[in-house]
Amino acid sequence: MGATHFGRNQLIHMDMFTDAYRVTGRVLVGAGGIHAELANPSSSFLELKDAYISRIHQPGEIVTHYKVAAFSKDNINFIVLQDRREGIPVGTQHGRSIYTRGRALSVFLTVPSFEISGEIMHDGKVAPREILVQSVGRYQLVFSAKALASLYPQISYSGDLILVQKDRIGIFCLDG
Amino acid sequence: MAKIFIIDDDEQLLRMVSLMLERGGHSTRLISNPVEGLQAxxxxxxxxxxxxxxxxxxSGHDIARDIRANKGLENLPILIxxxxxxxxDRETALKSGANDYLSKPVTSQELIEKVDELLSQPNQKMMPDRGVIIGMxxxxxxxxxTTLAVNLASALRRISQQEVCLVDFSPSGxxxxxxxxxxxxxxWLDLPPLADLDWLALKGNLTLHPSGLRLLAAPQVPQLATEPSPEMAAKVIDLLQKQSAFMVIDVPRLxxxxxxAMMERVDIALHVLTPDVIxxxxxxxxxxxLEKSNLKFKQKSYILxxxxxxxxxxxxTVEKGLNARVASKINFDPNQARALSQGVPLTLTSAKSPLATMMNRMAEVINNRVAKRSGD
Structure with a gap:
């Protein structure tokens, strides 16, 4: 999918992971991408259309399918996107957006069942606490990222952007 | 023109894929219901x-598994x-029985290239139990x-990690x-007389390339042109076939x-030509x-x-002249001059150059087919 256009809603494909499941489906997002949808305070659920559910240890096999499924935002560990523009506004008329400003830092972090590595963009003091507190919203953005299943290291997921729920982060390591 | 069925529940996407394939010269049938699609x-x-x-x-995986279990459809090319x-997801698709995989969104060029590549693949049933012989x-x-033969053999060796032999039967130089x-x-000029020719004698005349590729070479220094006898060519090929997973023959232009004798033995015949009238x-x-000689190829494709x-x-225009489809077109590759001067085939160095890309893809397709057959 191309860049999101201001004021236009569109369906994007995404892979979403809970503790035990991989769910692939489509979500309707606006100009702010999925990040804005996750931050929307008017709903605690994320609604997916055409949700295909797989188990974490057999992620290629589809267990079941539903036309519509709602997921509690609290239970989402991370979301994998193939194009960062589907997740966040990457730029404004005046340059990079608040999500893509700063310098790139290599990061390694863990969430239940997964290890995630990639790059984060940060403008300020290089310290895990600072980064997690300063970054906008309840999801940490990891660019050019890879998520590896801790118990099944042969299973991995790559994405241009992975959004990781901050509350679910167990270990957060920086290389900068 | 091939008859292609497309099964997808997204009707908008069905129409788009159909349009792409029809522009590529194929006829399509669109089916949005998977159960009806399988039946069709x-x-x-x-x-x-x-x-x-x-x-x-x-799911598409279920359909692919069902098709593979169906007699008469085991060899139907399936593109996920x-x-x-x-x-x-790619692994799961291939395990379910698909031949290849593309992720959405897909460009028209990607789709047509992949479809043409699958359509030009050798049929699994055509493959012999021993090594696969490819004749350029x-x-x-x-x-x-020769460039294509060298690159295909190198790519097969790198991808399969099995014994690959390249045979140059040129009469001279x-x-x-x-x-x-x-x-x-x-x-090959140093090979003993036919009666004494066995694997040991043949092996001693093969040259090993650092990549692991074995070569039965033609004399490097130009000599008085001598052609191998048909019996000699046949015996060499039979011996090498027993010892190699793949054999690529650069068939002399004579x-x-x-x-x-060489062409009768090949499993995959690749007719190489350039886009010019002559x-x-x-x-x-x-x-x-070849028609007059009643030679029937198990699989023949044109490479432009x-x-x-x-x-x-x-x-x-080339296809019109041949009255056949070209299976693979290789665009001009400026890197080839460098590869030749360095003595390193492009498939071992420039993975993204046009020639290397096409040869690597061809090698992957051949190797996947053989690997799948072995796994059955």
Whole structure:
């Protein structure tokens, strides 16, 4: 999918992971991408259309399918996107957006069942606490990222952007 | 023109994929219900199936498994086209029985290239139990036949990690060793008389390339032109076939008994030509000769190799002249001059150059087919 256009809603494909499941489906997002949808305070659920559910240890096999499924935002560990523009506004008329400003830092972090590595963009003091507190919203953005299943290291997921729920982060390591 | 069925529950996407394939010269049938799609495939066998994975009621994996379990459909080329873009999804697609995989969104060029590649694949049933023999041939010189043979053999060796043998039966001054910058001690001219020719004698005359590729070379220094006898060519090929997973023969451009002995044994015949009038005419004449000789190939494909910056005639004109489809077109690759001067085939260095990309893809397809057959 191309860049999101201001004021236009569109369906994007995404892979979403809970503790035990991989769910692939489509979500309707606006100009702010999925990040804005996750931050929307008017709903605690994320609604997916055409949700295909797989188990974490057999992620290629589809267990079941539903036309519509709602997921509690609290239970989402991370979301994998193939194009960062589907997740966040990457730029404004005046340059990079608040999500893509700063310098790139290599990061390694863990969430239940997964290890995630990639790059984060940060403008300020290089310290895990600072980064997690300063970054906008309840999801940490990891660019050019890879998520590896801790118990099944042969299973991995790559994405241009992975959004990781901050509350679910167990270990957060920086290389900068 | 191939008959292609497309099964996808997204009707908008169905129409888009259909449009792309029809522009590529194929006829399509669109089916949005997976269960009906499977039934249609069983009743009216298509030449190729494009299949979505995520569909309500029945997944694309289930359809692929069902097709593979069906007698008469084991060899139907299946291309999975899905929004699930992870490596694990590719693995699952191939395990379910699909031949290849593309993730959405897909460009028209990607789709047509992949479909044409699958349609030009050898049928699994054609493969022998022993090594697969690929013959690069043509009667016109300067079409890059040796370059393609060297690159395909190198790619097969790298991808399969099995024994691969490259055979240069040129009567005099073979070029394969130059492409690989090998100092030769032996050539096929040093082989003992037919009665004494066995694997041990043959092995002693093979030259090993650092990549692990084995070469039966032609004499490097030009000699008085001598052709191998048809019996000699046949015996060498039979011996090498027992010892190699793949054999690539750079068939000499000399139509005669030895040529026929080689071509009778190949599993995959790749007719190389360039997009120019003389090359097409030569190919047509060779086809007539082969027809008269009653030689039936198990699998034959045309490779259109553009060896100059400008193409004299378009692919459609070449196909019209041949009265057949070109399976692979290789665009002009400026890196080839460097590869030749360095003595390293492009498939071992420049993975993204046009020639290397095409040869690597071809090697992958051949290797996957053989690997799948072995796993059955």
């Amino acid at each position: 495939v069983k009743e009216d066998k298509p030449d190729l199936l494009v299949l979505d994975v995520m569909m309500p009621g029945m 086209l899905t929004a699930r873009a992870q490596e694990i 041939f043509g009667l016109r010189g300067g079409v890059g036949q 073979g070029q394969v060793a130059l492409h690989l910058r090998l100092q030769l001690r032996h050539s 139509f005669g008994p030895a040529f026929m 090359s097409v005419q030569t190919a047509v004449q060779l086809n007539r000769l 190799n553009q060896v100059q910056v400008d193409s004299q005639i378009p692919q459609a």
